[in-house]
Amino acid sequence: MLEAINLCKFYGSVMAVENVTFTLAPGQVLGYLGPNGSGKSTTVKMLAGLLQPTYGEVTYNHQNIHEDLIGFRKIVGYVPEEPNLYPHLTGEEYLDMVGTLRAMTPSRKSTRINSLMELFSLWPHRHITLGSYSKGMRQKILLIAALMDNPDVLILDEPLSGLDVTSVLIVKSLVQALSAKGKAVFYCSHILEVVEKVCSHLIVLRKGQVLAHGPTSAVREKIGKSSLEDVFLDLVEDVDITQIVNDIVRVVACP
Amino acid sequence: MISRTKRWLAERRRAFCRSPFGCLVELFLSRMFQGAGDAEAGELDLGVGVILILLAMPGLLVSLLMFEKYGSLIRFLRGERAFDPFKAAIPDEYLFIVLSVSVAGAAALWRWDSIFLDRRDYSNLVPLPLSLGAIFFANLCALLALTGVLTIAANGASVALFPIAVVGSRPSLALFLRFATGHAAAVFAASVFSFSAIFALAGGLTALVPPSAFRRVSLGIRFVLVVTLLILLATSFTVPDLLKRLSVSNAHRVAVLPPVSFLGVARTIWVGENDTFSFSMAGAALIAVGVSMLTATLAYAFSFRRSFIRLPELPDARPRTRISSLLPRLAVFEKLAFRSSTHRACSQFVSRSLWRSTAHLQTLLCFLAVGLVISAETFAAASYHFSARRNTVPPVEFLSIPFILGFCILVGIRFAFEIPLDLRANWVFRLWLDPDRHDARSVARRVLRAFSLYWMGPLVLLSTLVFWGWTTALLHTAIWCACMLVLVEILLIRFRKMPFTCPYPPFQSHAPLMAVGYLFGFYVFESWLPELDRWFVLSPINAVWIIALLGSVLAGLGWYRNQMLDMDKRLTFEDVSKNPFS
Numbered sequence: 150m151l152e153a154i155n156l157c158k159f160y161g162s163v164m165a166v167e168n169v170t171f172t173l174a175p176g177q178v179l180g181y182l183g184p185n186g187s188g189k190s191t192t193v194k195m196l197a198g199l200l201q202p203t204y205g206e207v208t209y210n211h212q213n214i215h216e217d218l219i220g221f222r223k224i225v226g227y228v229p230e231e232p233n234l235y236p237h238l239t240g241e242e243y244l245d246m247v248g249t250l251r252a253m254t255p256s257r258k259s260t261r262i263n264s265l266m267e268l269f270s271l272w273p274h275r276h277i278t279l280g281s282y283s284k285g286m287r288q289k290i291l292l293i294a295a296l297m298d299n300p301d302v303l304i305l306d307e308p309l310s311g312l313d314v315t316s317v318l319i320v321k322s323l324v325q326a327l328s329a330k331g332k333a334v335f336y337c338s339h340i341l342e343v344v345e346k347v348c349s350h351l352i353v354l355r356k357g358q359v360l361a362h363g364p365t366s367a368v369r370e371k372i373g374k375s376s377l378e379d380v381f382l383d384l385v386e387d388v389d390i391t392q393i394v395n396d397i398v399r400v401v402a403c404p
Numbered sequence: 405m406i407s408r409t410k411r412w413l414a415e416r417r418r419a420f421c422r423s424p425f426g427c428l429v430e431l432f433l434s435r436m437f438q439g440a441g442d443a444e445a446g447e448l449d450l451g452v453g454v455i456l457i458l459l460a461m462p463g464l465l466v467s468l469l470m471f472e473k474y475g476s477l478i479r480f481l482r483g484e485r486a487f488d489p490f491k492a493a494i495p496d497e498y499l500f501i502v503l504s505v506s507v508a509g510a511a512a513l514w515r516w517d518s519i520f521l522d523r524r525d526y527s528n529l530v531p532l533p534l535s536l537g538a539i540f541f542a543n544l545c546a547l548l549a550l551t552g553v554l555t556i557a558a559n560g561a562s563v564a565l566f567p568i569a570v571v572g573s574r575p576s577l578a579l580f581l582r583f584a585t586g587h588a589a590a591v592f593a594a595s596v597f598s599f600s601a602i603f604a605l606a607g608g609l610t611a612l613v614p615p616s617a618f619r620r621v622s623l624g625i626r627f628v629l630v631v632t633l634l635i636l637l638a639t640s641f642t643v644p645d646l647l648k649r650l651s652v653s654n655a656h657r658v659a660v661l662p663p664v665s666f667l668g669v670a671r672t673i674w675v676g677e678n679d680t681f682s683f684s685m686a687g688a689a690l691i692a693v694g695v696s697m698l699t700a701t702l703a704y705a706f707s708f709r710r711s712f713i714r715l716p717e718l719p720d721a722r723p724r725t726r727i728s729s730l731l732p733r734l735a736v737f738e739k740l741a742f743r744s745s746t747h748r749a750c751s752q753f754v755s756r757s758l759w760r761s762t763a764h765l766q767t768l769l770c771f772l773a774v775g776l777v778i779s780a781e782t783f784a785a786a787s788y789h790f791s792a793r794r795n796t797v798p799p800v801e802f803l804s805i806p807f808i809l810g811f812c813i814l815v816g817i818r819f820a821f822e823i824p825l826d827l828r829a830n831w832v833f834r835l836w837l838d839p840d841r842h843d844a845r846s847v848a849r850r851v852l853r854a855f856s857l858y859w860m861g862p863l864v865l866l867s868t869l870v871f872w873g874w875t876t877a878l879l880h881t882a883i884w885c886a887c888m889l890v891l892v893e894i895l896l897i898r899f900r901k902m903p904f905t906c907p908y909p910p911f912q913s914h915a916p917l918m919a920v921g922y923l924f925g926f927y928v929f930e931s932w933l934p935e936l937d938r939w940f941v942l943s944p945i946n947a948v949w950i951i952a953l954l955g956s957v958l959a960g961l962g963w964y965r966n967q968m969l970d971m972d973k974r975l976t977f978e979d980v981s982k983n984p985f986s
Contacts, residue, residue, distance in 0.1 A: 160717065197531050200716045222533040233527050237434060249427040250532045 155205035180348030181337040188357040226295030230306040232287035236280030284311030428542035459557040467565035495644030501663040507558040508595035512602040555595040586673035594666040600696035607703025634777040665689035771816025804934035811929040825904035839975040906978040
């Protein structure tokens, strides 16, 4: 079980995340929602052990992850926000490198790489350098790299970014299938429809603070809205959407 | 036996690369050799083989030239009966050491950005089950391996060939081995020193300079280092002669130059400890190598702790400082200079890219450094004439300085125009520019002028005014400006691109001819035009001839443009993208 306990992060005097607390149990898909600059990526980095919280702690099975960071990372699959890969390596070479660095056995590694590349439709492009891959293909490589060592916890930061329609459908179903297999999934995204469909639990964040937390349906019922979009607007955006749209049209149309 | 050893070594290497640590070392090494490797983003991907050949080429060429110089038949024909290889080879040994320092230094400067771990390494490697210590030591091992490979590549040819050229015809194996050992020790130590010293500086900067100022400071330091390396290279024209006349034992005057210390290493191995000066120089050289390596390691450790570990805490980019008071005036200037808003937008893009892109600014600074070093040498010659003929016409050496600098800057910018800047972003020009109507030359022309004439012109005028008065200053500046304008037209004769938006031009069969053309152009600007300038300053009536000459060049260029087919004048993006998925 992955727990975030009173997580706070300051960049200098700027507070990015304040008192974020939640639990991610096996089999759970926790959606993490918030507008730009609300502290989502900072939380993701703290969960992955890339960033030390200023206050609070992240624990896995009641042990602070920083006490055995390498051990923790062995059971985590992480998909970062940006597919910032080594462009001089081919897709296959990159995955082989990740497998080696994860200390996977050569046979297990090669079986997984071949099968997953085939399933993600990357097999024909396995010998092409990542610099030539499209954004969606790089994203698939990141997903394979996160999944290939069968992690217990998946931390996904905008995993559908750049993917085509078929791949989006596959990944959405995959997340649910993995949670059914007992994996804990932390799913950070802007796309409300996907979060609504995929996540069993939800956290809504604004300016680093948790506004709502609980099972998705419960959050929706608590706010009294029919869709997650309405919930999000009600909680996070204190702006008049219609007014903004009208203003934009006025600016664009003015001579 | 050999094939078995090779097989065993290959197996060992494969086994090493299969371990997480070996995999990291291999990754860092490939990253250092190939940079970001993003051809679409404008990175020049040469491949390991080409890089090693480029590094080996200077040593190889100079070594081959030595066979002619030290051939026993040639020595016999010259009448050199008594030949002391250890004395005769001193100037050439100095040349090899300078080459070794310069090539290793240039390689370190070229890979300056790739030798330290960056944000990409952080996002790819740190989330994996690896300790930071493993990443630290793997990159350190890769750096040591890189130093070794660079050292061997830069000096391998000379270590093998130079001793053969000098003492190969002697019957004594001991003599050959002594000479070869001395040469190898000197050039290898020089390379390691050069690479480590530059690496230590880069590490120190990463650790000490705040990220917001790093790019500017780093560019400035690299520029100074290029100038220093060029000056060192230039000493190979004068110092060997000095060493020959004074002998190394009396070379205290040039002892401050690092290559002289490394020459001491070679001399100590060649003639023993009897030569106390060489012995002390050898000691200094070895201490310098040790200190530079230690400093480089400490700087790397410090930068890893200060910079790499803190990467997620640092923002990706900071807002640029804007000079707001200057903008309205520049806007007025731009409206006057450019007839259409398209030209204004393109020109702003080109100027800002040239100013902000590290790769392009680095290229321009390299050309500027070459110009500065040659100008400095010319200035040293001109300073003699200053005192001798203060109140007469300026000496040719003085007049040639702006010509040299102007030529180097203009050619540097023209060269930088060919370096792509993230080709994925050029869609905006493809979308908006009409290939049949857009005149790419006028944009390039104005940028070339803005980056050379507009700031150098006043400087040329002022510097001449201080020494030779208004008339000479105006005449000199006028002819300099005219020559620069003609050079701009020559450089853009077949130009039909939006700068920075096309991939690297493919190698063409006439490329060597163009290189010769540029050298000839440099010679014209360094020698002929200053002579012509002086002739004009002496008697302004000669302007008729100069105007006729420049006018005929312009007319010739105009005629050539008229002969060109319309399709050769059409705007191009040379669409040969390597990215099949873009």
